[in-house]
Amino acid sequence: MRTTVSQIAREAGVSPATVDRVLNDRDGVRPRTREIVLQVARKLGYFGPQEAGDNAIKVRLDFILPAGSNSFIRTLRKNLLEESLARDDVAATIHEIEGFDPDRLSAKLGDLRGRTDAVGLVALDHPQVREAINDLAKSGVRIGTLVSDIPTVDKVGYVGVDNRAAGRLAGLLLGRFLPPGQHKVAVFIGSLAYRGHEEREMGFRSILSEEFPEMRIAGTAEVSDDRDRAYQETMRFLDRGDITGIYNIGSGNQGIARALREARMERQMVFIGHDLTDATRLMLLDRTMDAVIDQNPRVEAREIVRLLASSVKGSMEPEYLPRLQVVFKENIPIQ
Template sequence: MPHRYPVREIARQAGVSEATVDRVLHRRSGVREGTVLQVEQAIADLDRQRTQLRLSGRQFMIDLVMETPRQFSRLVREALELELPGLRPAVIRARYHLNETWETDDLIAKLDAIVRQGSHGVVLKAPDTPAVAEAIGRLTARRIPVITLVTDVPMSTRVAYVGMDNRAAGATAGYLMCQWLRHVDADVLVMTSSEMFRGEEEREMGFRAAMRTYDPDRKVIVVTDSDGLDETCGPLTTRTLREHPGVAAVYSIGGGNKGIVAAFGREDRTCEAFIGHDLGDANRALLRSGHLTAVLHHDLRADMRAVAQTVMGFHGALPGDHRPRASGIQIITPHNVPED
């Protein structure tokens, strides 16, 4: 009977003598069938627990490197820290490198600093550029796995992408928008934070594809480079409303929704439908006040769990392939806002 454990350990697990275990392992006669099953079950139990034995005392240091509005980075940080206790007996610690805007040279310098100091893994939300892909390659060469979060750098050596299917999310937003505006004459404003984020580009592509399918004559106006910040989105929205009198609906891909709402208010314009992303404090408040019609949300705690399992699997602390699946897309309305 194949096994990898000392006879004494199997006997302790099965609650029988070492001599009995020896007879079972060598398939000798004189052992009751129930006892044989007991020993087999003990070996199976040890196999399952072997993962935990392997994790015992293991410590992992991961680095979160993110260019994102503060509200989203806070959500990610909170989600990770809520998941960490459930990962025991492994211990995962995190270092945070979070900026709302990041010069490319400074971002690359931070990634190269991690190459020099070492890490068990990097969780990265960054633009999809050749320079970023090359920096990921340098991390990979030092056996530091990179997991991209919510926006991907697909032409790189990153080991996994964690987050929702962004094209499907955009298509979901497009489908909902078409349903809500079915009897409304309104142009749609699509606001993104940057053209360099692959995830936002895919959301916009999914949205446009759905609009072409369900409402091909609807006008869509895209405004980019808002950085996802209220102070930038407000003036950009104001300018767009003045230039396009027909705008009366919004799909906000990159954030800055308070600024967008404020601009509609200042211009005394009605927003018939407003779809955003992620459940930060601002979006929760805008949902409850009725300014946001719906938020497309995904379970960040599940994402952080997938990140941790990917890192541990990469370093041989978990058996099998821990390639993450795309996060489920949740449609949150004022009536089903989850508790904080």
């Protein structure tokens, strides 16, 4: 069966229209995107059978990510694909789990038994998921956790920032940005099923207790990285009229920003969040957000591919903890 444009688009993380432009050699596509689409098309056999030299045995890598509108995860997916395609010794497949619940995630891990050499995943810290990871590891598949760690599973390493330190950094920024006096702040959480989000909250609470006792958490809202839910919860906090700061641990920044703008509170509220994306970049530029604590998805993609491929080949690479970077309007990196 001939490979379709839709299949290439899905694998490359672009639109079918972009694939069509590339395959028909039309303008309007960036060179790197064009290269990725052509690499994916070759891999899927769009141009016919590959030459014998292309059929060398490669390390089979599978990555499991949550589906949805999370801008950081979309960028991470793109970077994982780019880093994998840039190497001639690996063949990568990316799986997205709708709802990203323990049942579906565990089932996907079970399905990969005997079909892959290594798995990198953004994982929920749940007993069922831990059991599925350990079962897959016992079958000989190398496991690497990405972005959010699960310390107790059988894995070759974790690639991601120190999330507790990230939470402490957010607390420090809020404490220094707000004027002296009593303050109440709202905390937004993607999901406590992510250990990384739980660790950020722990770090945030610890530094408030140690260094900013005059700041109190007015409430927390678990928004499941849903921007509409984040908008509703922000409006609920604003209606109370007693908060002066917001810390968003996960995604949903666009929903918070929308509520602040509608209430004309974007310049009065100190708003700290995570991950420099196209959306948060604009929020920094118009001062809706005051600071973004960034982790570099390109570096994380490169390091998880390196870690897993090396482990399959029999060499042990050290875990890599990307450094945290605070981005303000004045130091937004050039794209």
